[in-house]
Amino acid sequence: MIFSTRQLSLFACTSLLFCHATTHAKPMEVHARLAPQARAENKVALTLDACSGRFDEDLLAFLIRKRIPATIFVTKKWLDKNPRGVTVIKSNLDLFAVEDHGEKHIPAIIGSGRTVYGLAGEPDIAHLQREVTEGAKAITSTIGIAPQWYRGASAKYDAEAITEINRLGYKIAGFSFNADHGATLRKKAIVDKFKRLQPGDVIIAHMNKPQSDSAQGLSSGLNDALKQGFVFVRLDQVEMQKMPDQKTKRDKS
Template sequence: MSRTVFTLLLGLMVSATVTAAPSWGVEVHDRLAVPSGAPTKAVAITLDACGGAFDASLIETLIDLRVPATIFVTKKWLDRNPAGTAMLLAHPDLFELEDHGTSHVPAVIGTGRRVYGIAAEPDAAHLEEEVSGAAQAIRSLTGRAPVFFRGATAIYDAQSMQIIRSMGYQVAGFSVNADAGATLSEAQISARLRAVQPGDIVIAHMNKPAGSTAEAFAATLPSLLAKGYRFVTLSGGRLQPA
């Protein structure tokens, strides 16, 4: 199958623009659907909690500024960070927990495939377990079932996209990669945040406190708020292709 035919077929399966990642994978790019001429400058902040630790400074900044965010958590992260989980659950008006997988395995199927060095799922059954395990953990903590899924590495293949959608989840893309996995400097992250536009969906990470994400958000969010930007969770808007 040619790349062109593959892309057309995948476009019929997902309501999102896709960008080639590996030759067999795609990265989903979405924005919020903001009506033309609307006075509200809506932006969605999404934070991934893959594994590792808890960036309390980042979450404290959002609480202090009353900035909501959609948090994509793995079950692995929830199990390792009870204090961080408790802080998120204490502010249901600000933080919405969504599905980032059970063990942070890429939503790609195929023995021998790797995404950024992480092994893919061996088969469809393992992918379904990756999605459902985190969903069950979120439901038990919050009383609500997640509706969005973002796979580890945010790379997908056609089969995995179809399975995720058949399970009732919407794949959550993004339009601004703020911290590149919490690897960028404070200045680089701040520059990306200052460049956001109404309707952008920002991805950053809250599981790497040694990075510069917290400092950049603390330095930049006040100026965005002063410019009239309003921050929303993904459930507060509709996603559309970026």
């Protein structure tokens, strides 16, 4: 069968659109909880993202005062801009584990022009590799400990990025409890969310926006959790398990 030039052009365009649709699936969040423990304990894990921006000293001061462990995901950008925050973290490595949030806070999605929450993703695998490895190098040189976990900007990924991050030797840090929605919630909303905290939850929140309500809301919510008998752990102290359902009611709330 012989096709005209116009038919071939239409076929090529249709093929490209099909490939784009199939290779660029909607980015997903990775939801995970603590694996069941041998002993019945109300363990939960607090993870804090330090994307760029400033250092929420009030929040870390509260965690230190209450002796609440946390796993902190930092970018190279944040490390470079916040020497005071670095000093506080390094002085409390018995409480805080420091993990990789990337070099420049670029989402782990591959493809030119793709964005998540207004953040541009990576044009190709090579750029993703740099984002992950340069972020890790900055932590190793600044904190003195090599990271084992990775959380991408926006905490959304595509399948290709997840495969590459794992190939580089890093575990994806999922979560089950979104406490402050990118440091956008007001104090009361954060406190109300903590009323739904459950044993095994992995909390995601932020410590890079002191102008937000995150510090006050998290301090109040975490204090209530302590009173209820919750025990806080770092990710390096427990095993994790991926949740089969990528969407939960509590994440939408």
